[in-house]
Structures are given as C-alpha cells and as structure tokens.
Amino acid sequence: xxKNELAKxxxxxxxxxxxxxxxxxxxxxxxxxxxxxxxxxxxxxKEKAARFFVERPWNRYPNFIPDNLKKMLARYVDVDPCxxxxxxxxxxxxxxxxxxxxEKAKSVIICPPTFTVYRLLCDGLGMxxxxxxxxxxxxxxxxxxxxxxEENPGAMLVLSSPNNPVGNTMSEDDFKDILDIHTGVCVLxxxxxxxxxxxxTKLISAYPNLIVTRTFSKAMAAAGLRLGYMVxxxxxxxxxxxxxxxYNINFFTEHAATVILDNTKIMEESVxxxxxxxDELYEYLAALPFDNVYPSAANFILxxxxxxxxxFDHLRDDSILVRDVSSYPMLNDCLRIGxxxxxxNAKLRESMNIFFERE
Ligand SMILES: Cc1ncc(COP(=O)(O)O)c(C=O)c1O
Numbered sequence: 001x002x003k004n005e006l007a008k009x010x011x012x013x014x015x016x017x018x019x020x021x022x023x024x025x026x027x028x029x030x031x032x033x034x035x036x037x038x039x040x041x042x043x044x045x046k047e048k049a050a051r052f053f054v055e056r057p058w059n060r061y062p063n064f065i066p067d068n069l070k071k072m073l074a075r076y077v078d079v080d081p082c083x084x085x086x087x088x089x090x091x092x093x094x095x096x097x098x099x100x101x102x103e104k105a106k107s108v109i110i111c112p113p114t115f116t117v118y119r120l121l122c123d124g125l126g127m128x129x130x131x132x133x134x135x136x137x138x139x140x141x142x143x144x145x146x147x148x149x150e151e152n153p154g155a156m157l158v159l160s161s162p163n164n165p166v167g168n169t170m171s172e173d174d175f176k177d178i179l180d181i182h183t184g185v186c187v188l189x190x191x192x193x194x195x196x197x198x199x200x201t202k203l204i205s206a207y208p209n210l211i212v213t214r215t216f217s218k219a220m221a222a223a224g225l226r227l228g229y230m231v232x233x234x235x236x237x238x239x240x241x242x243x244x245x246x247y248n249i250n251f252f253t254e255h256a257a258t259v260i261l262d263n264t265k266i267m268e269e270s271v272x273x274x275x276x277x278x279d280e281l282y283e284y285l286a287a288l289p290f291d292n293v294y295p296s297a298a299n300f301i302l303x304x305x306x307x308x309x310x311x312f313d314h315l316r317d318d319s320i321l322v323r324d325v326s327s328y329p330m331l332n333d334c335l336r337i338g339x340x341x342x343x344x345n346a347k348l349r350e351s352m353n354i355f356f357e358r359e
Contacts, residue, residue, distance in 0.1 A: 012124075014125065014126040018120060018124055021117065026316070026321055028316060028319045028320060028321035032344070032348065033322055035164065035218055035298065035338050036221070037221035037271075038274075038338070038340040039270045041221055041222075041260070045259060049252070049255060049259045052252070056252075056255070062249065066249060069257050070086060073086065073257075076264065083234050084229055085229060085240065086228070088226045088228070088249055090191055090229070092248060093213045093229065096230075098125055099243050101156050102126075105156035106154075106155070107130050107155040108130065109132060109155050111140060111159060112134070112329045113134065113166060114165075115164045116328075130148050130155060132145050139168050140174070142177070149183075150181060152184075154183055154184045157184060157185070159186065159188050159189070161175070161188065161189075161190065161197050161198075162190075162193075163298075165323070165325045166296075167295065167301060168294070169197035175200070176203065179203070179209070188210060188212045189213050190212055191213070191215045191218055192218055192219070192299065195274065195297060195299050196275070196298065200212040204231060204233055208233040210233075211236070212230065213228060214228065214230075215227070216228065216260065219270075219271050219274075220267055221270065222260060225257065226249075274299050277341075278296065278301065281337075281345055282295065299339045301336070302334055302335070303334065304334045304335075308324070310355075311335065312335060314354075315351055315355075318351040320344075320351055323336040323337075
C-alpha cells in the first residue's frame with residue numbers, strides 16, 4: 001500500500017463515501033444560480049465598513065464575543081442576545097448543530113428535495129437518514145413527517161421553510177402540530193425567511209427544542225461576508241456554544257454586519273422589490289409551456305420542462321446562468337431560476353421568449 005493509499009484509508013468511511021458539495025464556476029452577466037440578492041449595498045454603506053477595515057489592526061484577534069453584533073442581531077430578530085450564536089454562514093451553524101446533537105439523536109429526519117448540506121452532514125457524521133419526501137405537488141407531507149417523528153423518538157428533525165430548491169413553505173400551524181409531538185431537536189432553516197412564510201424565532205419560547213438558523217447571504221445581500229446565525233432557547237444556546245470554534249467570524253465581517261444592521265431600510269426596500277419581481281416572474285413563467293412552475297415564498301422559482309438542458313444552454317448562450325437542480329430527488333427536468341433585478345428579469349424574459357418562440 002502506498003503512503004497515499006494508506007492516508008486515504010485513515011479517513012472516516014462516512015467522509016470518504018460522501019459525494020461532496022460542488023458548484024461548477026461559470027461566468028455569466030446575469031447570475032441567477034445561487035439565490036443571492038441581485039442588488040449590492042450602495043458604495044457609501046460599503047465605504048463605512050471599509051474604513052474600519054483599514055483602521056483596525058490586523059495583527060489582533062477579533063472580539064472573543066462579538067457582543068455588539070449579537071445585540072444588534074437580537075434587536076433585529078427581537079430576542080435576547082443570549083439566544084443568538086453567530087457564525088461563518090448558516091452552513092457553519094448547521095455544522096455546529098449537527099456536532100452538538102449527532103451522538104444523542106443518531107437519526108436525522110430530512111424532507112427531500114431540500115438543501116443538500118443536511119444530508120451531507122448527516123452522512124458525514126455517520127448518522128442515519130430518515131427521508132420523508134415532499135408530496136407530488138412538492139409540498140411538505142405533514143402526515144408522513146408526524147409519522148416519522150413518532151416512529152423515531154429523539155431524532156433530529158431538519159426542515160427548511162421556505163425550502164430550497166423548491167420554494168415551498170410549511171404553515172405555522174402544521175409546524176406547531178409537528179413540534180407538539182416531536183421529542184428530539186428541530187432545526188428550522190430559515191435562510192429565506194425575509195421573503196415569505198412564518199417567523200420561526202417567535203416560537204422558541206414555546207419550544208425549547210427548536211433552533212432556527214438564518215443568514216446574511218440572501219435578503220441581507222452579503223453572501224460574500226459569510227455571516228449566519230442561530231436562535232434558540234438561551235440555556236440550549238449556551239451549551240451549543242461550547243462546540244463552536246473560537247474566533248469563527250473575522251473582525252471585518254463582524255463590523256460590516258453591524259453597518260448592514262444600521263441600514264436595514266435599504267435591505268427592506270430591496271426585499272420588497274424582489275418579492276414583487278418574483279410574483280411578476282411567476283405569472284410570466286406560468287404562462288409558458290413548462291410542465292410545472294412551482295409557487296415560491298423565496299427569491300427563486302423552480303420550473304420543470306423536458307427541454308431543461310436545451311433551455312439551460314440557450315440561457316447560458318445569452319449569458320444568463322440558472323441552476324440545474326435535476327439531480328435532486330423528484331426534480332428530474334427541473335431548473336431553479338433566481339429572481340434578479342428588474343433589468344435582469346427583463347433579459348431573462350427576452351431570452352425565454354425567443355426560446356419558446358413567443359412574441
Ligand atoms: C436553505 C439554505 N440554508 C443554508 C444555506 C447556506 O447559507 P450560508 O451562505 O448562510 O452558509 C443556503 C444557501 O444557499 C440555503 O439555501
């Protein structure tokens with residue numbers, strides 16, 4: 001056995017067997033493939049943050065506890081700062097949550113098609129996946145989730161609402177019905193909460209086994225900063241905080257996030273624009289000869305067509321990049337289209353009109 005082969009055998013099988021998360025880098029003028037906010041922050045806001053970047057010594061660690069950011073975030077979410085942990089994107093928060101609960105929970109209830117990182121962490125940590133697929137309309141199958149919860153006491157339940165890559169939501173009443181019978185932890189991923197659906201953070205005082213994850217990567221237009229957070233009952237959060245690595249967010253991200261939170265009005269305007277563009281885009285797409293156009297409470301729309309590859313290539317030739325999600329369970333022939341700016345959506349429509357030979 002070569003040293004290289006030996007090194008490979010030392011890696012956990014659960015990790016070696018992973019497919020890994022991969023995204024082909026592609027450059028297109030209109031980028032609608034990662035559910036980002038299409039509008040950047042205005043230069044005057046960015047300059048405020050940049051000034052701090054120049055003035056702040058780089059040789060010193062960031063704050064041990066980002067108190068100011070946590071306070072501002074807590075005010076934004078309307079919870080106590082002790083209920084919040086911040087991290088390097090909500091992906092890091094998901095990792096911290098899986099690390100905290102894996103050994104006790106052993107199983108993870110996941111509702112595919114959904115965000116791939118849940119299954120990645122479940123498999124990577126050697127947990128057992130209990131899959132409860134969406135129904136034929138790609139909505140949560142509430143009865144089947146309740147059954148899975150009852151059959152797997154103490155399991156970790158991971159839900160995403162609004163759910164990526166479909167855009168479906170769970171109603172607050174259905175969610176509460178599930179939590180009423182669920183004995184394990186529930187992680188509710190609300191990366192797209194600002195675009196629609198109920199606010200899970202309001203339920204934390206009633207359900208101490210609920211942790212909600214959120215992000216600055218979508219509505220907050222700050223995917224490049226890598227900032228996410230989780231909200232939960234203060235005593236649960238205090239325990240989870242022990243496995244989070246120290247200094248997990250850098251001083252620039254910490255400061256820039258406070259500047260963003262001082263300017264949430266700008267963000268709210270762009271979220272309003274995205275919601276109205278999304279609803280217009282949905283009407284437009286629904287009138288085209290797709291097999292399905294799925295209603296969405298997020299900032300993207302899922303479509304299904306047997307011409308998926310031709311349409312993807314046609315759009316890319318027009319420098320418009322959407323996401324091929326056809327390898328997800330139940331999503332054969334599906335593309336996920338992010339909502340862009342007014343101009344970008346007009347370009348998308350122009351290109352689609354040509355593809356479908358519409359006037
Ligand atoms: C449902 C969901 N959760 C979490 C994330 C990760 O976001 P972040 O950039 O905060 O790590 C994404 C990113 O696409 C997502 O769609």
